[in-house]
Amino acid sequence: MRRFAVTVSALLVVLLFFGSAATAQSVRRVARIGMLCVPACKVPYIEAFSDELQKIGWVEGTTIATERKDPDYHLDKLPALAADLVRSRPDLIVAFTPFAARAAKNATPDIPIVIILVADPVGMGLASSLARPGGNLTGVATMDRTDFGGKFLGILREVLPQAKRVGVFLNTSNEMHRLVFPETPTAAAKLGFQLDVIDVHEVGEVPRAVAAAKTRGAEALDIFSDPVFPPNRVADLAVQAGLPSISFDAGFARAGGLISYGPDFPALARIGAHYVDRILRGAKTAELPIEQPTKYLLVVNLKTAKSLGIEIPASLLARADEVIE
Structure with missing residues (x-):
């Protein structure tokens, strides 16, 4: 009887041990x-x-438990916010846009980073290559840079066959703008456009930039997508100034801009979620290829075209993925 009692006690200890281990394991799975x-x-x-x-x-x-850091358009806060995230030692960091990607990469060499909506991570020096990024960063790019500037301005030329002067909104503190813009003047010259570049660094500068473009004789605006260029604000100001406009973000045309041509940002963000899933399940960041978009969305806002007195060519409407009426 005594031996039975000892055996039962030992069995209870074993069961309690494994029960505790299972509970701890369950906690760790978050x-x-x-x-x-x-x-x-x-x-x-x-x-x-x-x-x-x-x-x-x-x-x-x-x-899963998510800690979100949001600069609320004050991009100078990003290094401190990235440092805060690193101190909390998450399993990985998700960084949206080039600004966040740079801040996260500067903040940690070892915590896995999934980047989303970064046009050229290799050109920025964030990854060794698209196929084998190396290091602690991978994710989703937004652009195949092969003659993209020519395609972009080519759409504007179809809509405005007589236009000469185009105002270009850049943010030179955005690494991607500095990388991509040098290709633009050559494409513009081939299409007969003269570019008037206006550097915009903060949201509050957008109204001044639109007014400056109009004063200098711009006949259209080429908006390089950037977090400091809110689509609805820029689109509204462009229409008020009587300026046709084109941008990279589909949300721009949906917000009232004339045309957008670029990737489907929400669709790319969904792809980024699968990178997070794979890394959390044990995949090595350095060996996950960075994905590029295979399709760009052409969105035309006919309502805006009518308000500006512009006739959109039927050939362009036929190619559009979305027409807003």
Whole structure:
């Protein structure tokens, strides 16, 4: 009887041990990710990312815990926000846009980083190559740079066959703008455009930039997509100034800009969610190829065209993925 009691006691100890271990293991399965959002965390492409994570099984508070850092358009705060995330030691960091990607990469050489909406991570020096990024960073790029400037301005030429002068909004503190813009003047010259470059660094400078372009004789605006260029604000100001406009973000045309030509940002963000999933399940960041978009969306706002007195060629409308009437 005594031996039986000892055996039962030992069995209870073993069961308690494994029960505790299972509980601890369950706690450890709650993955922790940090999100560095630019310009803010409540924008459509970040909402799409979070939605996709949930669809593939990562439920906030149950299997994943997310810490979000949001500079609210004050991009100078990004290094400090990235440092805060690193100090909390998440399993990985998700960085949206080139500004956030640079801040995250500068903040940690070892925590895995998934970048989303960075046009040329190799050109920025964030990755060794698209096929084998190396280091602690991978994710989703937004651009195949092969003659993109020519295609972009070519659309503007179709719409405005007689136009000569184009105002270009750049943010030279954006590394991607500095990388991509040098290709633009050559494409513009071939199409007969003269470029008037206006450097814009803050949201508050946008009204002045639109007024300056109009004063200098711009007949259209080429808006390089950037977190400090809110699509709805720039689109409204361009229409008020009577200036046709084109930008990279589909949200720009949907907000009232004339045309947009670029990738589907929410769709790319959803792809980024699958990178997070793979890394949390054990994939090595350095060996996950960086994905590029294979399709660009052409969005035409006919309502804006009519308000500006512009007739959109039928050939362009036939190619459009979305026409807003």
